Amino acid sequence: MSQIAPQNIVILISGGGSNMAAIVKAAEQGGWQQKYGARIAAVISNKADAKGLVFAQQHGIATAVVDHKAFPSREAFDAELARVIDGFDPNGQPALVVLAGFMRILTPGFVARYVGRMLNIHPSLLPAFPGLHTHQRAIEYGCKFAGATVHRVTAELDHGEYLEQAVVPVLPDDTADQLAARVLTQEHLIYPRAVERLLAAAR
Protein backbone atom coordinates (compact mmCIF):
# COMPACT_ATOMS: atom_id res chain seq x y z
CA MET A 1 0.00 0.00 0.00
CA SER A 2 1.37 3.35 -1.03
CA GLN A 3 1.44 6.15 1.54
CA ILE A 4 2.24 8.68 -1.16
CA ALA A 5 -0.33 11.41 -1.79
CA PRO A 6 -1.85 10.89 -5.24
CA GLN A 7 -0.41 13.07 -7.94
CA ASN A 8 -2.81 13.66 -10.81
CA ILE A 9 -1.34 14.84 -14.08
CA VAL A 10 -3.45 16.56 -16.74
CA ILE A 11 -1.95 16.89 -20.22
CA LEU A 12 -3.11 19.51 -22.73
CA ILE A 13 -2.66 18.92 -26.46
CA SER A 14 -3.74 20.46 -29.76
CA GLY A 15 -2.66 17.90 -32.34
CA GLY A 16 -0.60 14.77 -32.82
CA GLY A 17 0.21 14.40 -29.17
CA SER A 18 3.48 12.53 -29.61
CA ASN A 19 4.97 14.20 -26.52
CA MET A 20 1.86 13.27 -24.55
CA ALA A 21 2.22 9.69 -25.82
CA ALA A 22 5.88 9.62 -24.73
CA ILE A 23 4.85 10.72 -21.23
CA VAL A 24 2.03 8.17 -21.06
CA LYS A 25 4.40 5.37 -22.13
CA ALA A 26 7.03 6.48 -19.62
CA ALA A 27 4.38 6.46 -16.88
CA GLU A 28 3.25 2.97 -17.85
CA GLN A 29 6.68 1.47 -18.35
CA GLY A 30 8.30 3.30 -15.43
CA GLY A 31 5.58 2.39 -12.93
CA TRP A 32 4.89 6.01 -11.96
CA GLN A 33 1.69 4.95 -10.18
CA GLN A 34 3.58 2.65 -7.86
CA LYS A 35 6.67 4.82 -7.47
CA TYR A 36 5.10 8.25 -7.12
CA GLY A 37 1.35 7.69 -6.76
CA ALA A 38 1.12 9.49 -10.10
CA ARG A 39 -1.41 8.93 -12.84
CA ILE A 40 -2.29 10.66 -16.06
CA ALA A 41 -5.79 11.72 -15.02
CA ALA A 42 -6.82 13.25 -18.34
CA VAL A 43 -5.79 14.47 -21.76
CA ILE A 44 -7.59 17.63 -22.85
CA SER A 45 -7.54 19.14 -26.35
CA ASN A 46 -8.75 22.45 -27.71
CA LYS A 47 -9.39 20.65 -31.01
CA ALA A 48 -11.91 17.83 -31.32
CA ASP A 49 -9.94 16.15 -34.13
CA ALA A 50 -6.60 16.07 -32.30
CA LYS A 51 -5.11 12.65 -33.09
CA GLY A 52 -3.63 12.38 -29.63
CA LEU A 53 -7.10 11.95 -28.13
CA VAL A 54 -7.39 8.52 -29.76
CA PHE A 55 -4.06 7.39 -28.29
CA ALA A 56 -5.14 8.54 -24.83
CA GLN A 57 -8.46 6.71 -25.06
CA GLN A 58 -6.69 3.54 -26.21
CA HIS A 59 -4.58 3.77 -23.05
CA GLY A 60 -7.62 4.08 -20.80
CA ILE A 61 -7.13 7.78 -20.08
CA ALA A 62 -10.10 10.14 -19.78
CA THR A 63 -10.27 12.77 -22.50
CA ALA A 64 -12.08 16.06 -22.95
CA VAL A 65 -12.37 18.73 -25.62
CA VAL A 66 -12.65 22.44 -24.81
CA ASP A 67 -12.97 24.11 -28.20
CA HIS A 68 -11.50 27.62 -28.03
CA LYS A 69 -13.66 28.69 -30.97
CA ALA A 70 -16.79 28.27 -28.83
CA PHE A 71 -15.76 31.08 -26.46
CA PRO A 72 -15.99 34.84 -26.99
CA SER A 73 -12.65 35.67 -25.32
CA ARG A 74 -9.39 34.12 -24.11
CA GLU A 75 -10.58 34.72 -20.54
CA ALA A 76 -13.80 32.78 -21.11
CA PHE A 77 -11.94 29.90 -22.76
CA ASP A 78 -9.33 29.76 -20.01
CA ALA A 79 -12.02 29.81 -17.30
CA GLU A 80 -13.74 26.79 -18.82
CA LEU A 81 -10.41 25.04 -19.40
CA ALA A 82 -9.49 25.52 -15.73
CA ARG A 83 -12.88 24.19 -14.65
CA VAL A 84 -12.43 21.06 -16.76
CA ILE A 85 -8.81 20.55 -15.65
CA ASP A 86 -9.67 20.86 -11.96
CA GLY A 87 -12.62 18.51 -12.40
CA PHE A 88 -10.15 15.68 -13.00
CA ASP A 89 -8.69 15.98 -9.51
CA PRO A 90 -10.73 15.04 -6.44
CA ASN A 91 -8.97 17.78 -4.47
CA GLY A 92 -9.79 20.37 -7.09
CA GLN A 93 -6.36 20.96 -8.63
CA PRO A 94 -4.02 18.45 -10.25
CA ALA A 95 -0.39 18.21 -9.19
CA LEU A 96 0.89 18.95 -12.68
CA VAL A 97 -0.56 20.52 -15.82
CA VAL A 98 1.58 19.51 -18.78
CA LEU A 99 1.35 21.47 -22.03
CA ALA A 100 2.36 19.12 -24.84
CA GLY A 101 1.98 20.84 -28.17
CA PHE A 102 -0.88 22.93 -26.77
CA MET A 103 -0.99 25.81 -29.21
CA ARG A 104 -2.89 28.45 -27.27
CA ILE A 105 -1.60 31.57 -25.57
CA LEU A 106 -2.80 31.49 -21.98
CA THR A 107 -4.09 34.44 -19.95
CA PRO A 108 -2.08 35.64 -16.92
CA GLY A 109 -4.93 34.57 -14.63
CA PHE A 110 -4.81 31.00 -15.93
CA VAL A 111 -1.03 30.87 -15.59
CA ALA A 112 -1.22 32.23 -12.03
CA ARG A 113 -3.73 29.52 -11.08
CA TYR A 114 -1.21 26.78 -11.89
CA VAL A 115 2.00 28.63 -11.13
CA GLY A 116 4.87 26.28 -10.34
CA ARG A 117 2.79 23.29 -11.47
CA MET A 118 2.49 23.94 -15.20
CA LEU A 119 5.15 22.85 -17.71
CA ASN A 120 5.64 23.39 -21.43
CA ILE A 121 7.93 22.01 -24.09
CA HIS A 122 9.18 24.42 -26.72
CA PRO A 123 11.00 23.30 -29.87
CA SER A 124 14.06 25.54 -29.58
CA LEU A 125 17.02 26.12 -27.36
CA LEU A 126 15.43 28.90 -25.33
CA PRO A 127 16.00 31.77 -24.88
CA ALA A 128 16.58 31.57 -28.64
CA PHE A 129 13.47 31.57 -30.82
CA PRO A 130 10.43 31.86 -28.57
CA GLY A 131 7.18 31.79 -30.54
CA LEU A 132 6.42 30.04 -33.81
CA HIS A 133 8.43 28.67 -36.78
CA THR A 134 11.43 27.90 -34.59
CA HIS A 135 13.10 25.42 -36.96
CA GLN A 136 12.85 27.63 -40.03
CA ARG A 137 14.23 30.56 -38.05
CA ALA A 138 17.16 28.48 -36.72
CA ILE A 139 18.02 27.40 -40.28
CA GLU A 140 17.78 30.96 -41.63
CA TYR A 141 20.08 32.25 -38.88
CA GLY A 142 22.65 29.61 -39.82
CA CYS A 143 22.50 27.97 -36.39
CA LYS A 144 24.74 24.92 -36.16
CA PHE A 145 22.73 23.50 -33.28
CA ALA A 146 19.05 23.46 -32.42
CA GLY A 147 17.00 21.67 -29.80
CA ALA A 148 14.14 21.78 -27.35
CA THR A 149 13.47 23.12 -23.87
CA VAL A 150 11.15 21.96 -21.09
CA HIS A 151 10.31 24.91 -18.87
CA ARG A 152 7.93 26.02 -16.18
CA VAL A 153 5.19 28.25 -17.56
CA THR A 154 5.09 31.90 -16.58
CA ALA A 155 2.94 34.72 -17.89
CA GLU A 156 5.64 35.59 -20.42
CA LEU A 157 5.49 33.38 -23.52
CA ASP A 158 8.16 30.62 -23.60
CA HIS A 159 9.90 31.89 -20.46
CA GLY A 160 10.21 30.33 -17.02
CA GLU A 161 12.75 28.10 -15.34
CA TYR A 162 14.34 25.57 -17.67
CA LEU A 163 14.02 21.98 -16.45
CA GLU A 164 15.58 20.11 -19.39
CA GLN A 165 17.19 20.93 -22.71
CA ALA A 166 18.33 18.74 -25.57
CA VAL A 167 20.64 19.70 -28.42
CA VAL A 168 20.75 18.35 -31.98
CA PRO A 169 22.94 19.38 -34.92
CA VAL A 170 21.52 21.41 -37.78
CA LEU A 171 22.77 19.57 -40.87
CA PRO A 172 23.64 21.22 -44.19
CA ASP A 173 20.56 21.41 -46.42
CA ASP A 174 18.20 20.57 -43.55
CA THR A 175 14.60 21.51 -44.21
CA ALA A 176 12.48 22.77 -41.33
CA ASP A 177 10.62 19.47 -41.35
CA GLN A 178 13.80 17.41 -41.17
CA LEU A 179 15.11 19.49 -38.30
CA ALA A 180 11.72 19.33 -36.53
CA ALA A 181 11.74 15.53 -36.73
CA ARG A 182 15.27 15.36 -35.30
CA VAL A 183 14.31 17.68 -32.44
CA LEU A 184 11.07 15.80 -31.77
CA THR A 185 12.89 12.53 -31.06
CA GLN A 186 14.78 14.38 -28.33
CA GLU A 187 11.60 15.99 -26.99
CA HIS A 188 10.25 12.49 -26.38
CA LEU A 189 13.23 11.81 -24.10
CA ILE A 190 13.47 15.04 -22.15
CA TYR A 191 9.78 15.69 -21.45
CA PRO A 192 9.08 12.42 -19.59
CA ARG A 193 12.38 12.86 -17.76
CA ALA A 194 11.46 16.37 -16.59
CA VAL A 195 8.01 15.26 -15.44
CA GLU A 196 9.41 12.25 -13.58
CA ARG A 197 11.98 14.41 -11.83
CA LEU A 198 9.24 16.69 -10.49
CA LEU A 199 7.15 13.73 -9.35
CA ALA A 200 10.12 12.26 -7.53
CA ALA A 201 10.89 15.58 -5.87
CA ALA A 202 7.28 15.92 -4.65
CA ARG A 203 7.26 12.54 -2.86
Ligand code: GAR
Ligand atom coordinates in the same frame (compact mmCIF):
# COMPACT_ATOMS: atom_id res chain seq x y z
C1 GAR B 1 6.31 19.76 -30.50
O1 GAR B 1 7.41 19.90 -31.33
C2 GAR B 1 6.32 20.84 -29.43
O2 GAR B 1 7.60 21.16 -28.98
C3 GAR B 1 5.69 21.98 -30.16
O3 GAR B 1 4.66 21.41 -30.93
C4 GAR B 1 5.00 20.06 -31.25
C5 GAR B 1 3.86 19.19 -30.79
O4 GAR B 1 4.05 17.87 -31.20
N1 GAR B 1 5.20 22.96 -29.26
C6 GAR B 1 5.16 24.26 -29.53
O5 GAR B 1 5.53 24.74 -30.58
C7 GAR B 1 4.62 25.12 -28.41
N2 GAR B 1 4.84 26.50 -28.69
P1 GAR B 1 3.21 16.71 -30.55
O6 GAR B 1 1.74 17.12 -30.60
O7 GAR B 1 3.47 15.53 -31.44
O8 GAR B 1 3.68 16.50 -29.14
